[in-house]
Amino acid sequence: MPTPALCIRNLRKVYRRGNVAVDNLSLTINEGDFFGFLGPNGAGKSTTIHCVTGIAEPTSGTIEIFGVDAVKNYREARRLVGLCTQEFNVDPFATPRQIVDWMGGYFGMARAERKTRIDFLMDRFELGPHEKKAFRELSGGLKRRVVLARALVNDPRLLILDEPTAGVDVELRRILWRYLQEINGDGRTILLTSHYLEEVERLCRDVAIVNNGRIVRQGTKDEIAGAPGGLENAYLAATGAAADHIAGQ
């Protein structure tokens, strides 16, 4: 049996004030999958991602990335991952080229390797004309492109995208979709969280729905979205929002 790209077992995350963000969550994503991770705000999606990438420390449970323990052997595990965060966690005075270049540097990429990769990403996300402006001077869409380029600089085997198209225009959304489908076609594994269900339906093959820190529904997209009402109804039913939704209508 091939090693999964991501294997989370019994993950639990309790914050200092006792708030249980993730509760006994288990998840397996196979290599090459395009996996949709859905759930309402505060369901535990970002916390799970933060535990996988080292931004948060799991309270208990295990996380393996391509068979490498993400806590005990964190250096090797992190080489395999690229993260596009939901928030713009960058130095706002730095330029897009600096931001992407520094990230490549943290991953140990040599100067020539970084330059080739950054030139490609600047071109791919049409950041060339803006690469010497300060990040804080960029529009929301351009900022999103920069953090995407940063996530891709190390050409990760597992790409984690936490609401990458939130607040971006249609043009970028389509550029991004095309690119994600292309790199997924090349064998890259992608974990995507999004509030846009049509985006998940269009891109993902497998889906998990999380609510109150637990996975409440998991399966292939076709299984989940195949029922009457499609993915939206399945999502609302799984998160317990169906009654409210119907009442609202």
Add this chain to the structure above:
Amino acid sequence: MSGTKSGINWIGLYTIVRREVSRMMRVPIQAFIAPWISALLFIFIFGFVVGGRISSIGGVPYIRFVLPGILMMNIVNASFLQSSTAIYFSRFLRFIEETLVSPMSYSEMIAGNLAVVVVRSTVTAIGILLMGLAFGATTVQSIPAFLFWVVAVSMIFGLMGIVIGLWSKSFEQLNVLTVFFITPLSMVGGVFNTVEMLPPWLRWLAWANPFFYFINGIRHSMIGFSETPAAVGYGFTTILAVVMFLWVLRLYSRGYGLRE
């Protein structure tokens, strides 16, 4: 990926240096010009205005006695300010997450930040030293000893700045150590006077003050004047630097102030 020979991510470490130097060069007046102007004013006041009215201390003119202490205060301020603001702002703006999600080790992250601290402090110190030499306000007895004190003290206060940067939850807290610890202890640590000039009942305070050993050490390297055996200062400072490093490494390993 290259740059990880001997298990050390040298490129990652150097990238932290590049990032912080870039940040530092956005504020060159604060980083370098301000301490140099401040030192120049001290040379003028203590050398030409007040100095002429004060008899020599320890057989040296007053300005020669005072300048090493002024230089040390600038090293302390530069190193503490550099690391505390670097860590605090990277936490506040959350770009510290860039290094947390990367394959960098905690000791590489600390070493990268410390390297910039040492660069900033050394440039500040050499600028003040050159001004002192140009105005005949100081000498250098031992360059290796001078460099030891610049590097060792900047590392200690750079590490202290990291601790405060990790601990602070507001700009106000960032200044707590400077206001209540660094400034008072450096002022009474022998910048302006010898221990002998203090009343006997107050001398224990000087001996117990770590700043006394830093100021005394760099003064010895510059003008050859010392109030303690050299080994005491070297030993105390080296041990303090190692203890501070281990403490900061422990905080990083626990994710204190870094990870959720």
